[in-house]
Amino acid sequence: MPLTNNTLNYTLHLADNALILGQRNGEWCAHGPILEQDIAITNITLDLIGQARNFYQNAAACLHESGDPTASEDSLAYLRTEREFKNLLICELPNGDWAQTILRQFFFSTFQLLLFEKMKHSNNEPLVAIAEKSIKETQYHVKWSSEWVIRLGDGTTESHSRITKAVDTLWMYTGEFFIPASYEMIDVASLKNEWMNKVKEVFDEATLTLPENVFMQTGGKNGAHTEHMGFILSELQYLQRVFPGAEW
Amino acid sequence: MEIYNLEKAFQDKIDKEIKIEPKDWMPEAYRKTNLRQISQHAHSEIVGMLPEGNWISRAPSLKRKVILIAKVQDEAGHGLYLYSSAETLGTSREQMIDDLHSGKAKYSSIFNYPTLTWADMGAVGWLVDGAAILNQVMLCRTSYGPYARAMVRICKEESFHQRQGFDALLVLSKGTKEQRAMCQDAINRWWWPSLMMFGPKDSESTNSDQSMKWKIKRKTNDELRQNFVDMIAEQIKLLGMTLPDPDLKWNEAKKQYDFGEINWDEFWNVVKGNGPCNKQRIAARQKAHEEGAWVRAAALAYAEKKRLRSTAKVA
Numbered sequence: 001m002p003l004t005n006n007t008l009n010y011t012l013h014l015a016d017n018a019l020i021l022g023q024r025n026g027e028w029c030a031h032g033p034i035l036e037q038d039i040a041i042t043n044i045t046l047d048l049i050g051q052a053r054n055f056y057q058n059a060a061a062c063l064h065e066s067g068d069p070t071a072s073e074d075s076l077a078y079l080r081t082e083r084e085f086k087n088l089l090i091c092e093l094p095n096g097d098w099a100q101t102i103l104r105q106f107f108f109s110t111f112q113l114l115l116f117e118k119m120k121h122s123n124n125e126p127l128v129a130i131a132e133k134s135i136k137e138t139q140y141h142v143k144w145s146s147e148w149v150i151r152l153g154d155g156t157t158e159s160h161s162r163i164t165k166a167v168d169t170l171w172m173y174t175g176e177f178f179i180p181a182s183y184e185m186i187d188v189a190s191l192k193n194e195w196m197n198k199v200k201e202v203f204d205e206a207t208l209t210l211p212e213n214v215f216m217q218t219g220g221k222n223g224a225h226t227e228h229m230g231f232i233l234s235e236l237q238y239l240q241r242v243f244p245g246a247e248w
Numbered sequence: 249m250e251i252y253n254l255e256k257a258f259q260d261k262i263d264k265e266i267k268i269e270p271k272d273w274m275p276e277a278y279r280k281t282n283l284r285q286i287s288q289h290a291h292s293e294i295v296g297m298l299p300e301g302n303w304i305s306r307a308p309s310l311k312r313k314v315i316l317i318a319k320v321q322d323e324a325g326h327g328l329y330l331y332s333s334a335e336t337l338g339t340s341r342e343q344m345i346d347d348l349h350s351g352k353a354k355y356s357s358i359f360n361y362p363t364l365t366w367a368d369m370g371a372v373g374w375l376v377d378g379a380a381i382l383n384q385v386m387l388c389r390t391s392y393g394p395y396a397r398a399m400v401r402i403c404k405e406e407s408f409h410q411r412q413g414f415d416a417l418l419v420l421s422k423g424t425k426e427q428r429a430m431c432q433d434a435i436n437r438w439w440w441p442s443l444m445m446f447g448p449k450d451s452e453s454t455n456s457d458q459s460m461k462w463k464i465k466r467k468t469n470d471e472l473r474q475n476f477v478d479m480i481a482e483q484i485k486l487l488g489m490t491l492p493d494p495d496l497k498w499n500e501a502k503k504q505y506d507f508g509e510i511n512w513d514e515f516w517n518v519v520k521g522n523g524p525c526n527k528q529r530i531a532a533r534q535k536a537h538e539e540g541a542w543v544r545a546a547a548l549a550y551a552e553k554k555r556l557r558s559t560a561k562v563a
Contacts, residue, residue: 030301033540042321155546239308248308
């Protein structure tokens with residue numbers, strides 16, 4: 001498939017989502033609330049970074065074909081700046097407590113699963129292949145995170161209040177899923193109803209209330225990020241920036 | 249049966265290489281020694297996640313990041329098998345974790361050293377996992393069944409980690425001037441602490457004789473340490489680096505390497521809690537545990553609610 005700016009930007013957007021959320025989740029590794037869950041969130045981290053690599057490798061292959069032989073998964077992850085990253089804002093937010101982390105995962109994975117299911121039927125072969133490979137993983141992410149939303153919502157008074165606070169913090173970042181950027185090849189607006197239905201179903205079981213009339217934050221898809229983004233990249237890219245051109 | 253006969257039957261089993269299982273009679277001291285050793289080993293896996301976890305966010309390539317995360321996750325898995333093995337001796341995981349946090353239980357002192365540069369990820373894999381493997385290969389044949397079986401699984405993953413660590417250093421050793429310097433510096437800092445991992449000299453070790461008789465251990469600290477030196481002194485040639493020991497040289501008569509004296513003051517100081525990161529490591533574990541308390545409470549409360557609801561349905 002010939003490279004258009006749209007395909008490239010869209011592939012990078014998908015890669016950046018997975019990488020930046022993976023980078024955030026990775027902060028839990030060795031610090032989880034219980035050993036089994038430390039392992040579970042780390043599994044999800046590995047899946048997300050694996051997805052990011054697939055998308056970046058695909059983007060790099062497209063760039064090779066269009067005459068840029070230097071592009072690689074690492075040049076794309078490590079040598080772009082804040083304004084060039086196209087991930088959703090929700091991916092870059094700090095982890096907060098366990099409630100905020102798992103709620104973010106639930107919102108994101110529920111969206112990602114709907115997206116991959118649609119992408120599977122698109123006409124871009126490499127993206128179809130990545131979507132097919134990622135669907136199984138993402139189904140598990142949805143299952144794991146929705147079970148935790150229910151457990152915390154319907155657990156103790158403290159867990160209910162913490163996850164309610166997380167809903168309050170995160171809800172304003174969920175609108176961005178469905179507001180398309182100019183380069184998007186999948187009609188994300190059409191996924192909104194199904195996403196809302198799934199969220200409502202889980203919230204009902206979790207005894208949580210869906211917020212209404214919340215102003216939605218946007219910008220990530222076009223490189224206008226939160227103030228957190230620069231710090232994430234400072235850590236992520238540190239060695240590649242200090243030792244340009246070195247092999248690792 | 250009188251205690252004497254029980255002990256004799258127990259020792260006979262060990263001498264015949266029959267594994268001791270959780271429900272078998274065992275001397276109290278055998279139970280205690282295994283519990284101490286297995287729980288220490290579990291704690292080492294868990295505390296050992298911290299110095300390597302420290303570099304996950306900064307790993308220099310996506311491939312290295314994935315390898316590092318998977319490795320730290322393996323350590324969590326090892327911790328789980330080992331806590332389960334130790335629980336067969338009658339102490340709960342909860343209790344063991346409390347003992348770690350209170351300072352009553354120990355873990356390997358090596359994890360009280362800081363990981364300062366990326367090269368430390370390679371050096372820890374190569375040297376620290378390398379030292380651990382020698383001990384663990386021996387433990388695959390330890391006399392307590394659940395411990396031996398856990399070690400078989402763990403050894404497979406550990407040898408993979410060691411190769412990955414060596415591979416990371418090999419890339420640095422062929423890299424830029426700065427990368428080579430980083431590689432040598434990490435080896436310099438991790439070499440002596442790695443030698444200390446085998447514990448005090450045989451002449452100073454209090455637990456060794458009985459543990460050998462009970463086949464909890466099958467090689468002494470000094471034997472294992474010598475095996476390690478002989479292995480690493482050869483492997484380092486492939487890296488084109490040096491070990492920071494002017495006394496290290498091949499002894500043709502003994503067919504092994506001679507090496508210099510370990511700084512035992514440093515060893516005992518780190519054991520006593522005065523290493524560069526002792527306090528930080530325990531504080532990080534305590535923080536994770538305390539901040540996770542409400543999560544564990546919620547999971548329990550929810551499971552209980554669910555159980556009551558399904559009982560109500562059945563009724």
